[in-house]
Amino acid sequence: MRVLIVDDDPSILHVLQTALAAIDNYSVAVAACADSALDMIEGAETSFDCFLLDIQMPETDGIVLLRKIRRMPDYSETPIIMLTAMSERNYIDDAFIAGATDYITKPFDLMDLRGRMNAARRLVKEKLRTEETKRAVTILKQELQKNTQFNFDDPLVIEGADRHLRFMQFNNYIDQLSRGQIFKSHCLAILLQDAQTLYDVTDCGYFRHVVNETALCLQSATSDLDCMFSYRGSGLFLVIVHDDESLRAFPTEEKLNHYVQAMLGERGSADSWVQALVGKPFSMRSLSRSGIDAAINRAVDSVQQREIIFRQGDTRPVDDPTDAGTQRGTHTRRRIYERVLMELYGEESYLNLK
Known part of the structure; x- marks a missing residue:
């Protein structure tokens, strides 16, 4: 499963890369800001299967990035997990309204991360089955x-x-x-x-x-x-x-x-x-x-x-x-x-x- 992690903190990127490698054989790419992430998404030969986005980033925050990703037809249903050290509920609400699938609070718990990535993997499999069906139908059928x-x-x-x-x-x-x-x-x-x-x-x-x-x-x-x-x-x-x-x-x-x-x-x-x-x-x-x-x-x-x-x-x-x-x-x-x-x-x- 191809995963893109976006966080402006290099230590968080390293921790998550290491953790995902320990959990399973994920193919992980990282970006330090929203603009870099968008460039990677647009230039990717193979679509990403899951995103982990930090909410609080300079210039373009994670919620704005989330909305931009959701507007892309290929990623309207892709699992997107938000990362933040903040507990204020207004950020949580905004993330879910914008289309977040799940939410992880820093510092990360390995078992919690494993469970949420497994749930994301199940969503990816379901998404692939759905996409195969969609290729075989017309607009009228939809x-x-x-x-x-x-x-x-x-x-x-x-x-x-x-x-x-x-x-x-x-x-x-x-x-x-x-x-x-x-x-x-x-x-x-x-x-x-x-x-x-x-x-x-x-x-x-x-x-x-x-x-x-x-x-x-x-x-x-x-x-x-x-x-x-x-x-x-x-x-x-x-x-x-x-x-x-x-x-x-x-x-x-x-x-x-x-x-x-x-x-x-x-x-x-x-x-x-x-x-x-x-x-x-x-x-x-x-x-x-x-x-x-x-x-x-x-x-x-x-x-x-x-x-x-x-x-x-x-x-x-x-x-x-x-x-x-x-x-x-x-x-x-x-x-x-x-x-x-x-x-x-x-x-x-x-x-x-x-």
């Missing part, structure tokens, strides 16, 4: 592939949302939060209500469309907030909110559904009855990954309980007390919602869900 079959629990790729992280990127991002001890972060889950039924009775292209549009709505509704999110499959989104101010300003279930219904309902169809359910936020204050995983699991349990309550006819957000008149209004809206769902899915399918 467009049609968007509607190919996939499983309900597959973590779909979201298009057009720069604060959305893919499945593996999100897991790596969570790992970094754990190591950085980001005590002010909270996790909450958002679930498309009746997602399984929607998947079962519509084609995959339509379900993908609903998921993607919901992700764009979530990005729009949180554009001024400090948060990241990921679609995990099964109609479920996980959101990491990084400070108390953003948590207080996070859109309510009602507000988020205004976005969803406005975007999906533009055609005047039953799309506007797609509902996004918002669970309770849970603090990720923990020194361990297991503690963070527990917070994530509680967030998922919360929104799943929210769905059960919703099916029972109570459409109020969690912990949202209302008077009797408003409760009667929500039950009326629920009956209308049920009627639209039965028209869309068929009475038998919807009654089986209930």
Whole structure:
């Protein structure tokens, strides 16, 4: 596997060259700055398979270099691991938003480096298989592939949302939060209500469309907030909110559904009855990954309980007390919602869900 390391510190370059030689038989090239790295990439007869980029470099920093590499068609999916001695979260966020695959903090731990390089190697093998497939298809075929079959629990790729992280990127991002001890972060889950039924009775292209549009709505509704999110499959989104101010300003279930219904309902169809359910936020204050995983699991349990309550006819957000008149209004809206769902899915399918 051909690896290019970019760092302005010669000692770091030497350490990494030595470490990679000890780990496996990597073909390693080094560059001391972004400009040299770009010259090497453009002049390479054989493409690089993986990059290790230092974030803090003079003139052109690693994040700018990362963006330039990602704009190259040959490197849009290549594993890129960021290197830095800094623990400030804003650098981590910027790196992942720009397209980083993973993140290593100096000083390096050999076992940690080995694990992340092995993960990168698996991505390279998958990338090679994907490229072989792409060579055999036309532009029309690529467009049609968007509607190919996939499983309900597959973590779909979201298009057009720069604060959305893919499945593996999100897991790596969570790992970094754990190591950085980001005590002010909270996790909450958002679930498309009746997602399984929607998947079962519509084609995959339509379900993908609903998921993607919901992700764009979530990005729009949180554009001024400090948060990241990921679609995990099964109609479920996980959101990491990084400070108390953003948590207080996070859109309510009602507000988020205004976005969803406005975007999906533009055609005047039953799309506007797609509902996004918002669970309770849970603090990720923990020194361990297991503690963070527990917070994530509680967030998922919360929104799943929210769905059960919703099916029972109570459409109020969690912990949202209302008077009797408003409760009667929500039950009326629920009956209308049920009627639209039965028209869309068929009475038998919807009654089986209930």
